[in-house]
Amino acid sequence: MQYRLPAVMLLSLVLAAVATHLVRADAAKGSQLAQQWCANCHVVGSTPAGNLQQGPPSFRAIASARTVDQLRAFLVHPHGAMPDLSLTRKEIDDLVGYIETLR
Ligand code: HEC
Known part of the structure; x- marks a missing residue:
């Protein structure tokens, strides 16, 4: 019984967070997508490893070199040897939102 109030509060926080995420880019989700794909x-x-000179650019390097619009346009199509993930508009927004946080 004594856990009920905190549980209700937690639930409403989660719901509020979900509601917010419906309307704008979700950098946390973008971070998850980035880790995954x-x-x-x-x-x-x-991380400091972002300074490595080999391989594809780090997201931090990309963040400082590209505008939001460039990123969005770029991510509509697969690139490099990247599998065709067919990112949705929302996923692209979230990824771009995440990359923006690295600026
Ligand atoms: C199979 C490897 C691979 C995967 C997976 C991959 N990339 Fe890339 N990416 C590359 C390579 C190689 C380049 C540089 C060559 C090019 O632009 O095609 C690149 C370049 C980019 C650039 C452009 C950098 C610039 O400024 O020119 C962006 C933006 C980017 N990747 C975002 C992403 C995102 C977001 C994901 C995950 C959804 C992703 N990449 C997954 C290999 C990959």
């Missing part, structure tokens, strides 16, 4: 080839976080 992009990390094989790109350094996706802001």
Whole structure:
């Protein structure tokens, strides 16, 4: 019984978060997508390894070199040896939102 109030509060926080995510890019989700689909080839976080000179550009390097519009246009199509993930518009928004946080 004593756990009920915190549980209700937690649930409403989660619901509020979900509602917010419906309307704008979700960088946290983008980060998840990046770990899942992009990390094989790109350094996706802001780790020092992002300074490596080999391989595809790190997301941090991409963040400082590209505008949001360029990223969005680029991600509509597969690239490099990247499998065709057929990213949805929402997933692209989330990924771009995440990459923006690395700027
Ligand atoms: C199989 C390896 C591979 C995967 C997986 C991959 N990439 Fe790439 N990516 C590359 C290579 C190689 C390049 C550089 C050559 C090119 O532009 O095609 C690149 C370049 C890019 C660029 C352009 C960099 C620039 O400024 O020119 C962006 C943006 C990018 N990747 C985003 C992503 C995102 C987002 C994902 C995950 C959804 C992803 N990549 C998954 C290999 C990969």
